[in-house]
Amino acid sequence: MITARGLVQTFHTRVGKEKKEVRAVDGVDLDVAEGEVVGFLGPNGAGKTTTLRMLTTLLRPDAGTATVAGYDVVKESAQVRRSIGYVSQAGGVSSGARAGEEVMDHGMLYGLSQKQVETRGKELFAQLQLDGLWERMPKNMSGGQKRRLDIVMGLIHDPTLVFLDEPTTGLDPQARANLWEHIARLRTERGATVFLTTHYLDEADALSDRIVIIDQGRIVASDTSDNLKAQVSGDLVTLEVAADQVSLAAEKLGSVAQSVEVSGTHVSGRVARAGRVVPSLLREVEAAGVALESIEVHRPTLDDVFLTLTGRSLRDAESETPADESAASTEGANA
Numbered sequence: 001m002i003t004a005r006g007l008v009q010t011f012h013t014r015v016g017k018e019k020k021e022v023r024a025v026d027g028v029d030l031d032v033a034e035g036e037v038v039g040f041l042g043p044n045g046a047g048k049t050t051t052l053r054m055l056t057t058l059l060r061p062d063a064g065t066a067t068v069a070g071y072d073v074v075k076e077s078a079q080v081r082r083s084i085g086y087v088s089q090a091g092g093v094s095s096g097a098r099a100g101e102e103v104m105d106h107g108m109l110y111g112l113s114q115k116q117v118e119t120r121g122k123e124l125f126a127q128l129q130l131d132g133l134w135e136r137m138p139k140n141m142s143g144g145q146k147r148r149l150d151i152v153m154g155l156i157h158d159p160t161l162v163f164l165d166e167p168t169t170g171l172d173p174q175a176r177a178n179l180w181e182h183i184a185r186l187r188t189e190r191g192a193t194v195f196l197t198t199h200y201l202d203e204a205d206a207l208s209d210r211i212v213i214i215d216q217g218r219i220v221a222s223d224t225s226d227n228l229k230a231q232v233s234g235d236l237v238t239l240e241v242a243a244d245q246v247s248l249a250a251e252k253l254g255s256v257a258q259s260v261e262v263s264g265t266h267v268s269g270r271v272a273r274a275g276r277v278v279p280s281l282l283r284e285v286e287a288a289g290v291a292l293e294s295i296e297v298h299r300p301t302l303d304d305v306f307l308t309l310t311g312r313s314l315r316d317a318e319s320e321t322p323a324d325e326s327a328a329s330t331e332g333a334n335a
C-alpha cells in the first residue's frame with residue numbers, strides 16, 4: 001500500500017540573520033502492506049509530519065520516490081489524493097458552518113453525490129458516536145468530538161488507506177481511549193490500512209501491528225512492538241530478598257541476566273524473555289536457600305527501546321527541540 005525509497009526533505013530557515021538548513025527527513029524507506037496498522041513513532045521534530053506530508057502529496061520530496069495505493073506521489077498525485085484519507089494534526093474543520101454542512105462540502109469535493117455523502121456521513125456520525133451533532137457548529141463541540149469529526153471528513157469517500165497525524169494529541173484520557181477503539185475498528189470493520197503518527201508510546205503500542213521509529217529524519221527501527229522490546233531491552237526482573245542474601249540472589253540472577261544492579265534489598269537485571277527464564281531462576285534461587293520476599297517482572301516499554309536505539313529517552317529527545325525553532329521563518333519549502 002505504501003512504498004518509499006530514500007525520501008528526503010530539507011527546509012531552509014532563518015533565525016534572525018543566520019540561515020539554517022534543516023534536513024527534516026533524511027533518506028526514509030518505508031513498506032506498508034494492505035490491511036496493516038503502522039504506528040510512526042518519534043519525538044517532536046523527528047520528521048513524522050514531514051514524511052506524512054510527502055506521502056499524502058502535500059509536500060514534494062527533494063529526493064527519493066514513493067508510491068501510495070499504487071500511485072506515484074509526484075507524477076500521480078491526483079490519484080493518490082483520491083485513494084487516501086488524511087486527518088492532519090491541526091484538524092480540518094475551521095469554517096463557521098455546521099458539522100453536517102462541512103461534511104457535505106468535503107464529500108462532494110471527492111465527486112460524491114449529495115445523497116451519497118449524506119448517507120455515508122450519517123453512517124459515520126453514528127459509528128463515531130457523533131449522533132445528534134450533524135447540526136452542531138464544530139466550535140461548540142468537545143475536543144474529542146471535533147477530532148472524531150476530523151476522522152469523519154477523512155473517511156467520507158471510503159478510502160482504503162488512512163493517514164492520521166497525531167490523532168489523539170490534546171485529548172483527555174477517556175477521549176483518547178474512545179478514539180483508539182474507533183481507529184482499531186477502521187481495520188477490523190472496514191479492512192482499512194492505517195498509517196498513524198504519534199509520540200505517545202502507549203498509543204503506538206495499543207494500536208499498531210508494526211511500529212516504525214523515526215529519529216532526526218531517519219528510520220531507526222521497524223518491527224512489532226513485542227519484537228522491538230525483546231530485541232533491544234529484555235524484561236526487567238527484580239528480586240526482593242533479606243539483606244544478608246542480597247549477594248547470593250545477585251549471583252543467581254547474574255547467571256541469566258545481562259547486568260545486575262543492587263539497590264538495598266532489591267536485585268534487578270534484564271533477561272531476554274522473562275517467561276522462559278523466571279521458572280528455572282526461581283528453582284535455582286530456592287535451591288540456594290534464598291527466601292524471596294517478592295519478585296516483579298516488568299516488560300520493557302517502547303521508551304526503553306528508543307533509549308537503546310538512540311542513547312536518549314523519548315522524553316529527553318522531546319526536550320531537545322530547539323526553543324528558537326518556533327521563531328524560524330521558512331524559505332524555499334516546496335509545500
Ligand SMILES: Nc1ncnc2c1ncn2[C@@H]1O[C@H](COP(=O)(O)OP(=O)(O)OP(=O)(O)O)[C@@H](O)[C@H]1O
Pocket residue numbers: 011012013022023024042043044045046047048049050051199325328329330331333
Ligand atoms: N515548514 C517548515 N519550515 C522549516 N522547518 C520545518 C518546517 N516543517 C518542519 N520543519 C522542521 O523539520 C523538522 C521535522 O519536523 P516535523 O514536523 O516533520 O516533525 P514531527 O516528528 O512531526 O514533530 P511533532 O511530533 O512535533 O509534530 C523539525 O526540525 C521542524 O522544525
